[in-house]
Amino acid sequence: MKKLRPSLCLLLLALLAAAVSQALAREPRQANLLSNPSFEDPYNADGSASGWVRWHRDTQTKPENCSDAYAFLPQWSRETNGSLVRDGFISQHVGNQFDTWNAGVFQTVNVTPGTTYRFSFWAIGRASNEQYPTPSDQAVTLGVSAGIDPNGSGLWTDADVVWGGAASPHDTGNQANWQQVAVEATATGNQITVFVSANLMGANNCRAHLDVWFDAAQLVEVGPPPTDTPPPQPTVSPAPQITNTPVPPTPTATSEAEAEASPTATSEPTVAPTDTPEPSPMGLLCVNAFGDVNADGQHDPDEGAMAGVNFTVAAGDRIVQRAVSTGPEPICFELEPGNYQVVQEVPPTLEMTTGATAGITLAEGQTVRVEFGSRVRQQVAEEGDAGDPAPAATAGAPEEEADEAAPRSILAYSGLAALFLGIALLGGLIYMLLRQRA
Ligand SMILES: [Ca+2]
Ligand SMILES: [Ca+2]
Ligand SMILES: [Ca+2]
Incomplete structure (x- = not known):
């Protein structure tokens, strides 16, 4: 029983990490649907980038x-x-x-x-x-x-x-x-x-x-x-409402x-x-x-x-x-x-x-x-x-x-939230295990 505890903790930690990364992966992202969007190598014989x-x-x-x-x-x-x-x-x-x-x-x-x-x-x-x-x-x-x-x-x-x-x-x-x-x-x-x-x-x-x-x-x-x-x-509408979060200027x-x-x-x-x-x-x-x-x-x-x-x-x-x-x-x-x-x-x-x-x-x-x-x-x-x-x-x-900026920040927040929740849970668990041992 005592031997199990450290490995149990490790296992829980691993499970938690997996859950968090899965949660992050599930978040919607602005996926670029193009093949070779940056026109990188290799190039076709006719001078066009592959994919194009x-x-x-x-x-x-x-x-x-x-x-x-x-x-x-x-x-x-x-x-x-x-x-x-x-x-x-x-x-x-x-x-x-x-x-x-x-x-x-x-x-x-x-x-x-x-x-x-x-x-x-x-x-x-x-x-x-x-x-x-x-x-x-x-x-x-x-x-x-x-x-x-x-x-x-x-x-x-x-x-x-x-x-x-x-x-x-x-x-x-x-x-x-x-x-x-x-x-x-x-x-x-x-x-x-x-x-x-x-x-x-x-x-x-x-x-x-x-x-x-x-x-x-x-x-x-x-x-x-x-x-x-x-x-x-x-x-003849007044103004096109553009739902947008301010994008940082990129001079x-x-x-x-x-x-x-x-x-x-x-x-x-x-x-x-x-x-x-x-x-x-x-x-x-x-x-x-x-x-x-x-x-x-x-x-x-x-x-x-x-x-x-x-x-x-x-x-x-x-x-x-x-x-x-x-x-x-x-x-x-x-x-x-x-x-x-x-x-x-x-x-x-x-x-x-x-x-x-x-x-x-x-x-x-x-x-x-x-x-x-x-x-x-x-x-x-x-x-x-x-x-x-x-x-x-x-x-x-x-x-x-x-939505380019918005979903990203939502993603960041939800990811952080999941992480904090996980840390709190893990902390509670370790505390309980230690108490049991004592
Ligand atoms: Ca390029
Ligand atoms: Ca057409
Ligand atoms: Ca024309």
Whole structure:
């Protein structure tokens, strides 16, 4: 009996440890559903990272002197230059010399129908006639965007692909201007396809170097569909409530980006940033809307700006800025470095062709541009009463990356609670055993 006690204690301890670790493992986590999300080794012979498949647009013909938009086959390769890697050791590079391109990589993932997913990745790009690392020529649109095909066709041309807002994360010379793009969509089948994309097509966009690097992709479950997933019927609702816990700002290395896009005369709304302990260098967020005539989610060179689209910029659950698009000039906000949600709301005459929300991370001195697509509502324009809504359905509700921080802290608390409970129980047990012995 006496001999048994120490071993009994050990056994109990082991059982307790197992129980605690099991409890922790059972907690829901924001699992990344992608295969090789960081574009690490090994690489396929065609230059794409394993787990990913190449896709590209080929317009076949080339206008003289780059006077019009066209796209040729680019090159895919593994990038090992550490300053062009966001995460791990390798990033996925896609680039071309002199010829513009529209391409990327994709993968198809098993999912639960009816569930909403968020796909995001980071990118940085460089368009220049000079050798690396001369800063990128900001006149060239990089058109970096994330796409989801809700029923997993694997076809980037599929009409129901939902595209997020497009960004042009130009390298300002120090490789710090990595930007994240994201999109949300609700799965309509048991697979979805996620697309990493850049579109450098455009008149006079040709440069000796046209490169974009992709890294740190993520596909997470956001939640079940918001009751009904209605088409993007824009209500003139006050503010999209974004359930969010404040995310700690992650300022990357400082970049003295020439924020040449001066904010001109945007009316500074009343909602001022709250406590600023020390005036820190600001970043510039520029938003605009384009008229996506062919509803492919891409800002094609022949498509102009769209006026009358409402933008809301939020940090956590705090509305930071609001604005309405007016034309070709983007609206720029000077903001503190940090994470922001940009939400577009369109008037009833329009329908969205890209996602309604974009999550961005703004670093010190950085300029981040976000573009949203929409077009004149087709049913209104054509038929009086069509059965089906427009094909280009929108991304999910504005409840964004919300839960990334929350579940983690719940997890941490419940794990700690379990641990303390276990220690208390064990203490009581040992006490009793010792008392028995005495
Ligand atoms: Ca990587
Ligand atoms: Ca499809
Ligand atoms: Ca378009």
